[in-house]
Amino acid sequence: MFSIDRLRALAAVATHGSIARAARTLHMTPSAVSQQLAKLEREAGHALLQPHGRSVRLTHAGRVLAGHADRLIAQLASAQADLADLGSEVLGPLRIGGVGSAVRTLLPDALAALAAEHPRLTPTVVDGEAVDLLPRLVDGELDLLLVESWTTRPLAVPEGVTLRTLIGEEVYVALSVHHPLAGRSTIDLAAHADLRALADTAWACCPPGTEPHDTLLQTLRTRGVEPDIRYLLADHLTQLALVSRNVAASLTPAMSRRPAPPDVRFLATCPALRRDIRAAWLARAQSPPVRACLSAIAAAVATAVPEVPDGDGEEG
Structure with a gap:
């Protein structure tokens, strides 16, 4: 039986590309992460990592197990979230990032609704582009993104990131x-x-x-x-x-x-x-605040794009 903590360490290395960055995300020392991975290799009976310059990369066996680890971690997070929802209050920080037009159009009503329904929730917002925001989501610096995906350039996201189309x-x-x-x-x-x-x-x-x-x-x-x-x-x-x-x-x-x-x-x-404007979050980190915000944004979408006659840029 594999330890979930060891699988989490492997998944973090797969996502971040190095033991040092994985350690920062997991709030562990690099030495502790290395020890977890060494034990996991013994349990698996396969080499999971191999040297790559001054860093490491996953072997084929490591990639296979990391894929299973991501799914198991996501399922565990979903189970924990379901239990947390039983009588839990939506509170604490919620760090949101988004492209400017989506922030301007979708978030004001959503944030007002959250303030009324969940007064102990403390959202913060930063605007930016997906190319800059996605790494911050993966690194755990942000909880929820509003990003764009154009027909000629569909948005590519890292493993473990969930997307939901909000509006096209x-x-x-x-x-x-x-x-x-x-x-x-x-x-x-x-x-x-x-x-x-x-x-x-x-x-x-x-x-x-x-x-x-x-x-x-x-x-x-x-x-x-x-x-x-x-x-x-x-x-x-x-x-x-x-x-x-x-x-x-x-x-x-x-x-x-x-x-x-x-x-x-x-x-x-x-x-x-x-x-398309899409919400993005880490599957293994979907919390009650993230779900509450997604619900509030969904309610704001219906009035997000006012009708403007073609060819007319004037208001009214």
Whole structure:
């Protein structure tokens, strides 16, 4: 019979890639983790780790057992959570991270509901991109994420991270009313004339390594157009401020269309570009606060994206 603590040590090494990082996550010394792994190897009858430079990596047997360990740990966490829910109060810290548009649109109502229903819960929020937030989730620095996944670049997550799609929405090309394509309702990504107009347009976009940036590159490069990205701005509303002055175009998800500055038109694309907002958490760390927050966010989703007529960036 394998010890759950030893399996947890193996799973941590598999997730974090080193004994030292696993030890920090488990609040143990590297020596103690090494001792647990040595005992687990004797129990398993197979070598589970092998040297790799100044670190270690899992053998084939180690990867097989680590996969089972992740599932067992998740099942144990689920059992513990079910027991904790019996008469337990939702309280303590809840550390949330998310992309700006999702934080702005989904969290205010959710946080207000949590404050009313669970006054002893103390949520904190930090915004950022998935590329930066996911490592912090895996390292135990955050409990719950709101991240984005675009159709052209589906979100990849580490082993042990659970995803739940909260909302799916269309992505538009935002143009100034003075742009040559502004009189259109749709941009045809297969039409040579439309692509030429986009090639002659400067772009405002999220920084490299983010889903919006990679989506813009992939969408246009696969059609022979190299986008002229001049403005690297993480906030969609800041991008739209440049669009309104006919300085740039941008890719704008539906939930970021309002409040939009005047003189901006939103054009759908054919084929359609889409974005999902997903919640992400560690399966083995789903706590009553995480579940309460997921429930509150789900209640906020119904009113998350207000109706904005196509081509109209003005409020009202």
